[in-house]
Amino acid sequence: MASAAASAFVGALTHSLRDTFTHEKRLGARLFPALRETLFTLGPLPVSLARTFQYVGHVFGALATVALLRHIALAGRGGRRG
Numbered sequence: 001m002a003s004a005a006a007s008a009f010v011g012a013l014t015h016s017l018r019d020t021f022t023h024e025k026r027l028g029a030r031l032f033p034a035l036r037e038t039l040f041t042l043g044p045l046p047v048s049l050a051r052t053f054q055y056v057g058h059v060f061g062a063l064a065t066v067a068l069l070r071h072i073a074l075a076g077r078g079g080r081r082g
Contacts, residue, residue, distance in 0.1 A: 022053045
């Protein structure tokens with residue numbers, strides 16, 4: 001139980017730290033103005049470097065989740081595929 005609580009705490013902490021740099025109005029983006037600069041526009045939406053980092057982080061997180069779930073499923077079957 002303690003390891004689950006510690007894991008949740010570390011996850012929340014690192015998420016908050018990452019959000020500091022991936023949201024234009026947070027401290028990290030204010031300290032590093034390049035993060036707020038528009039890289040491109042998607043229709044009427046300007047996409048900054050911070051927002052690009054945010055979206056890329058979502059993709060990597062989703063891929064890591066799928067890989068972890070696949071690993072868990074294979075381990076539950078003794079590593080057998082199919």
